[in-house]
Amino acid sequence: MTKFSPVTSDILQQxxxxxxxxxxxxxxxxxxxxxxxxxLEPPHAPEVIVHPKTTSEIxxxxxxxxxxxxxxxxxxxxxxxxxxxxxxxxGIVLSLNS
Numbered sequence: 801m802t803k804f805s806p807v808t809s810d811i812l813q814q815x816x817x818x819x820x821x822x823x824x825x826x827x828x829x830x831x832x833x834x835x836x837x838x839x840l841e842p843p844h845a846p847e848v849i850v851h852p853k854t855t856s857e858i859x860x861x862x863x864x865x866x867x868x869x870x871x872x873x874x875x876x877x878x879x880x881x882x883x884x885x886x887x888x889x890x891g892i893v894l895s896l897n898s
Contacts (some may be wrong), residue, residue, distance in 0.1 A: 804871040804889050809845035811868060815850055815892070818860045824850045834875060834893045841883035846873065846893040858894065865892055 814846075815824050826848050835843035852858045865872045871891030878885050878897075887893050 802889070804891055806871045807870060807891060811870065812848060812863065813865055815848060815861065818857050818864070819850050819852055823852065823857075824848055834895070835887065837875075837878040837880045837883065837885040837897070839881050839883040839886075841886055844886045844888045845890065846887040847890050849893045849895055851895045861892065861894060 805825065812824070812826070812877045830849055831847075832843070834849050835845040850861055852861060863893045864870075871887065871889035873885065873887035873889075873891065874894045874895050874896055876896050
């Protein structure tokens with residue numbers, strides 16, 4: 801299994817610089833919401849959810865995650881039945897639901 805690094809306060813600050821304070825969340829109710837899809841798989845909580853608005857923001861998030869070896873799980877509307885939207889390694893949920 802791949803070992804990923806945790807999302808630190810420094811990483812959260814850098815993510816906020818990318819997407820703004822309204823573009824990310826670490827609230828427990830949001831982490832719970834984004835921890836699952838419509839499958840019967842058990843939930844896996846992410847450490848942060850980011851809501852990028854541009855491809856440049858997505859690129860910057862992915863570069864940051866790659867630099868620090870942080871797991872990224874892209875999510876749309878979380879209606880899948882296969883568990884593919886579960887952030888099984890924690891890390892960042894990249895919300896692509898507009």
